[in-house]
Amino acid sequence: MIEVFLEGHDYSYEVLDILSSYFDRETIQFVHEKDPADSRSLFIHSSMAFDAGDVVFKCVVRHGDANVTEEKRFSRAGGGEQEMRKQYKRMLKNNLLTALEAFTGKKMPWGILTGIRPVKVVHKLLDQGFSEEDIQDRLTGFYRLSVDKAKLCLEIAAVERKYILPYDDRKVSVYISIPFCPTRCSYCSFPSHEVGKWGHLADEYLNCLYEEMDSVYNKLAGAGYSIQTVYIGGGTPTVLNHAQLKDLLEQVNRCFVSGETKEFTVEAGRPDTLDREKLSMLKAAGVTRISINPQSMNSATLERIGRRHTPEEVVRAYDLARSTGHSNINMDIIIGLPGEDIDMVVKTLDAALALKPEGLTVHTLAIKRASRLNEQGGDMGWVEEDEISGMVEAAAYYAGKMGMKPYYLYKQRYMVGNHENIGYSIPGYECLYNMQIMEEKQSIIGLGAGAVSKLVFLKEDRLERLENIKNVEYYISRFGHVMEKKLLGLAALIDG
Ligand code: SF4
Structure with a gap:
């Protein structure tokens, strides 16, 4: 106590x-x-x-x-x-x-930067004209960061600035939520619904989503906005059936993709949702980046965390994605999964090395309040903090071996061992959407159940969050209210 x-x-x-x-x-x-x-x-x-x-x-x-x-x-x-x-x-x-x-x-490596976006501080100081040297002194002095973390923040900010500058309040990004998954992972805190139980609502859900997309498109296009990046996430969008996915991609292209659009990402997270036809469909629809996420390449772990797919399915999904022409694939892995030791993490990293993704996002397990892992409590085989540090270092080493550099990072509350999540990529394959959402200098318009819009008022250096209802059933039944709120928020952004 x-x-x-x-x-x-x-x-x-x-x-x-x-x-x-x-x-x-x-x-x-x-x-x-x-x-x-x-x-x-x-x-x-x-x-x-x-x-x-x-x-x-x-x-x-x-x-x-x-x-x-x-x-x-x-x-x-x-x-x-x-x-x-x-x-x-x-x-x-x-x-x-x-x-x-x-x-x-x-000493805490992140010092007093306990928030989610430590690199934001660096951008702010760079915007004010401070030199990198001054910023490093400030980070290690007043903010009390370790030298390594200060350097990491500066390195990431330098990469991000190549993409996010100049700030432009007439450009936005769009996030589209498909909140369905094959099963619910035990660590999940996203608004995800198991398709076996909720899939009967998918068509109705998509119809509402298309209506939301149309209204948002009309509002933004009418006010002269352009869409810089599109991100379809969730959930696992590729859990939709072929007809639904085809329709979704068409609607997204119709509303949001233009010559101004620099990136179109689809989370193809769970390999068990992928087949040749879906991957070809994504490619044909102009998707520029996908993510196929094993989280771990150890079957016992995958079973323990409720993923219900095998490491072999991950390999098959990568092969299929390559053979259908995907040339920018990101892989998410999680450090600190219960029951995993350093050898198991290295096994996952070796598999990543062999699959040659263009991006590797290394998450450190955060026990979020909404996750089943948190509810289960008890002895889950939690990994000790000291071991986590070694695993994080191993991931950084492997990312380097794959020719990657860190390009964005964020922290989460309740993170095991006070570590961070880092996105690595081969230079040139960075995800612009990830950088924009992290540094909060561009509005992100979230559509669909559980999507959060971040409305950035650059002149006032202010941000407003607008949350859509999380539950799919309520999103459908209260759709009128969802739209009313969304249009009011957009009007404020446009007038601001
Ligand atoms: S795949 Fe992602 S969104 Fe779906 S249940 Fe697992 S963690 Fe949640």
């Missing part, structure tokens, strides 16, 4: 953020007394006070006789109320992290 007393501020969310990166399975309780009721608990006292032109953050960490006090003085923050709070929150995190580093002797 960890008890926390806050004084002079109410930044409990930020305190939890930092604490959970150190103590991911401990109960954390905010208390109203300055002194711990129970000396067996770890006690943290975090305070903030103003002193002339400065603001002083102080953090005391105490457990039994062990005691650490860290005090830090910063200049008062400037800007509006919201901006000031943002800056104070960062200062608080810096102070708390410094105290915890001293108390535990352990």
